[in-house]
Amino acid sequence: MKSMRILIVEDDELLAAGLARALATPGYAVDRVSTGEKALLALGIEHYDLLVLDIGLPGIDGFSVLRRARERGQTLPVLILTARDAVSDRVRGLDLGADDYMTKPFALGEFEARVRALLRRGHHAQSAQLSCGVLLMDTLAHRAWLADSPLNLTAREWSVLEYLLMRQGQVLSKDKIMQAVCSWDEEISPNAVEVYMSRLRAKLEPAGVYVRTVRGFGYLLEEAGNAQP
Numbered sequence: 001m002k003s004m005r006i007l008i009v010e011d012d013e014l015l016a017a018g019l020a021r022a023l024a025t026p027g028y029a030v031d032r033v034s035t036g037e038k039a040l041l042a043l044g045i046e047h048y049d050l051l052v053l054d055i056g057l058p059g060i061d062g063f064s065v066l067r068r069a070r071e072r073g074q075t076l077p078v079l080i081l082t083a084r085d086a087v088s089d090r091v092r093g094l095d096l097g098a099d100d101y102m103t104k105p106f107a108l109g110e111f112e113a114r115v116r117a118l119l120r121r122g123h124h125a126q127s128a129q130l131s132c133g134v135l136l137m138d139t140l141a142h143r144a145w146l147a148d149s150p151l152n153l154t155a156r157e158w159s160v161l162e163y164l165l166m167r168q169g170q171v172l173s174k175d176k177i178m179q180a181v182c183s184w185d186e187e188i189s190p191n192a193v194e195v196y197m198s199r200l201r202a203k204l205e206p207a208g209v210y211v212r213t214v215r216g217f218g219y220l221l222e223e224a225g226n227a228q229p
């Protein structure tokens with residue numbers, strides 16, 4: 001598992017940018033496409049935890065994207081966006097397997113709340129708590145602690161640490177880490193990963209949780225007892 005990844009399919013550039021910004025703030029990795037064709041392509045190559053899907057798209061419309069995704073057996077939660085406040089659209093969307101819908105225009109706060117609810121629903125079977133030594137991370141409450149002290153992390157630090165925690169015992173390359181925590185339209189360099197690692201180390205090492213560098217391969221999260229000198 002990696003940090004939550006969301007695909008936004010919306011041809012209104014301004015709206016798509018606003019939604020992406022709103023979701024990037026809590027640390028989700030967000031990808032954006034503007035057509036149904038690109039949405040189906042993205043869904044075929046990447047794992048997403050949620051699909052935010054506009055119905056009125058140029059070319060293949062949102063209904064068709066939803067139908068094809070379900071036909072392929074993709075069970076991810078889907079939030080449809082529709083400009084039309086027609087009952088028949090909502091019914092059709094829900095019949096095709098959408099999990100929720102919003103009629104434009106809507107408040108960003110409500111959008112964020114619905115996204116959180118859908119992500120929770122999608123992951124309810126999965127443990128929300130990750131730990132390593134005295135480090136505890138609650139991915140649903142979006143809070144972390146070192147022993148009993150709250151641990152403050154930036155959104156990007158959170159994503160990187162969550163990724164390391166979910167793959168304890170594995171050496172993770174910079175490339176893998178970058179792919180897991182970044183959207184397509186973001187450029188972060190391998191050097192940036194080093195910066196996040198050094199910030200995480202400064203926060204974690206005093207409590208005995210170590211991010212070990214495996215030279216030439218990547219990083220490994222360990223608690224004090226396992227760390228090699």
Ligand code: CA
Nearest residue numbers: 011054056057
């Ligand atoms: Ca549209």
